[in-house]
Amino acid sequence: xxxxxxxxxxxxxxxxxxxxxxxxxxxxxxxxxxxxxxxxxxxxxxxxxxxxxxxxxxxxxxxxxxxxxxxxxxxxxxxxxxxxxxxxxxxxxxxxxxxxxxxxxxxxxxxxxxxxxx
Amino acid sequence: xxxxxxxxxxxxxxxxxxxxxxxxxxxxxxxxxxxxxxxxxxxxxxxxxxxxxxxxxxxxxxxxxxxxxxxxxxxxxxxxxxxxxxxxxxxxxxxxxxxxxxxxxxxxxx
Numbered sequence: 001x002x003x004x005x006x007x008x009x010x011x012x013x014x015x016x017x018x019x020x021x022x023x024x025x026x027x028x029x030x031x032x033x034x035x036x037x038x039x040x041x042x043x044x045x046x047x048x049x050x051x052x053x054x055x056x057x058x059x060x061x062x063x064x065x066x067x068x069x070x071x072x073x074x075x076x077x078x079x080x081x082x083x084x085x086x087x088x089x090x091x092x093x094x095x096x097x098x099x100x101x102x103x104x105x106x107x108x109x110x111x112x113x114x115x116x117x118x
Numbered sequence: 119x120x121x122x123x124x125x126x127x128x129x130x131x132x133x134x135x136x137x138x139x140x141x142x143x144x145x146x147x148x149x150x151x152x153x154x155x156x157x158x159x160x161x162x163x164x165x166x167x168x169x170x171x172x173x174x175x176x177x178x179x180x181x182x183x184x185x186x187x188x189x190x191x192x193x194x195x196x197x198x199x200x201x202x203x204x205x206x207x208x209x210x211x212x213x214x215x216x217x218x219x220x221x222x223x224x225x226x227x228x
Binding site: 038045046047048050059060061062063095101102103104105106108109110111 | 119121150152154156158163164165166169170173175207209210211214215216217218219220221222
């Protein structure tokens with residue numbers, strides 16, 4: 001059974017860069033599918049951030065594209081997210097997800113709450 | 119990209135059927151049959167209950183069904199049960215080769 005685990009800082013200062021990692025167990029990223037990120041501000045709805053295939057091909061949310069970088073490390077079986085120029089509007093629970101086809105997100109991490117504050 | 123439009127809340131009595139709408143545009147819902155629906159309980163990660171408009175993942179009750187007409191997708195919950203009380207989100211692939219979620223609907227079982 002595939003498991004996803006997010007890790008990273010729980011607090012980021014405004015204008016800084018957020019770096020998160022998603023470690024995957026029970027399934028090799030190299031075997032296929034897309035792997036990505038979804039976020040949810042406290043008390044609000046879901047927002048798709050982007051995803052990546054083992055080959056490195058990515059799809060990104062156009063509204064975040066200029067600040068966003070998603071990468072994959074198949075040797076470590078994990079993906080990473082970098083989001084630059086963080087503001088309070090980026091405060092959210094960030095989920096790591098497996099996309100088995102056109103946003104059929106069948107596996108989710110537990111989520112990590114990232115707050116942006118000085 | 120603007121979120122797909124869903125009603126903020128829908129309610130029904132146990133045993134009734136309810137339908138949640140998800141309205142998009144010609145650039146998303148109207149363009150592809152790649153609409154998914156998610157159920158989320160407070161403090162938990164969402165889970166997919168419908169994919170590709172009508173598909174139902176293994177283990178999901180057949181009380182959940184999806185459909186689409188034009189720019190609007192719909193999720194119907196038949197035989198509403200207390201455990202169906204949750205937030206529901208639709209999502210769609212877009213012509214920008216990205217994805218967009220709906221604004222979310224809180225389902226209340228009276």
